[in-house]
Amino acid sequence: MPVSTAEIQELRKKTGAGMMDSKKALVEAKGDLEKAVVILREKGLADLSKRAGREAKEGVVDAYIHANGKIGVLVEVNSETDFVAKNDKFKEFAHDLALHIAAADPKYVSIEDVPEDETKKEKELYKKQAKTEGKPENIVDKIAEGKLAKYYEQIVLLEQPFVKNPDQKIKDYLGSIAGSLGENIKISRFVRMQLGLGQE
Template sequence: MQITLEQIKELRKLTGAGVTNVKEALEHSKGDIDKAVEYLREKGVAKAAKRADKQADKGFIAHYIHGDGTIGVLVELNAETDFTARNEKFRELAHNLALHIAANKPEYISRENVPADILNKEKEIAKASIEGNKPEAVVEKNSRRKNAKVLRRGCLT
């Protein structure tokens, strides 16, 4: 089967993979775009597994200190190569993370890091704040929504 330039462009647009990988995937899948995407995903997982033992020991430390000195943030962002760590976009990302942390003041990295007792307390507060004689399903749904809003503000991710 002949692989066309249009197929290569389409698959690259869908996956962001390199030309060589895209061409290989299309040849492997006999021109079927869906199968080629699946092939690239499987190959990407294999690449990620190979990289699991790599050390991300090159990095950059960004800082932010508020004008009045009341807030200060240090963020260390690491990469595998010095080339990446010296890249201006990488440094900009580290700085933007520092600004984000300073502005939002998260207490936890993610929801998974929030202790169960804090989650339960927030859930009870959310339930108590819902007024009226509403069905349990409505109370539960609204309390979940309020709880999620509180957690979004309290977590970095």
């Protein structure tokens, strides 16, 4: 019995199982979604905790060289399956990231990647500035947190407004892509090189 792509996607969404396993289960269950879930669970292929704990091991490395050849970017974006890694929407996302990194020059992927001492140093600086400006003691921490969030927007990729759509942060773009593709998507790492930087 033939099964539709929509039915396969629905089963994958429900169970977290792979594409081919979902198709086989639906064929075996003669298109009955609930029976297919039971079949996958019996075979141990249904991960009912779904995407959250699943590792993103597939993916792409996208490269972008700016037209004048003075800036180059490599970015690694991972997905759970090669099926998604080959998807045009996924590839476009990876390329958009490379373009964004070339333009926005982030230093880290996520806030967790920022060294603790750097965060501490910046926060202390902002507190000191607020006190010097005569701000009331009870709001100094709040001011420092606000300035720290702005600092993260400059140096952390996921916190930056997307250059093609400044109303959307990169983390929101990532979330929308992951949601539409139905998989855990992860930006693993990137490198940005600029001609002449670091040379005396």
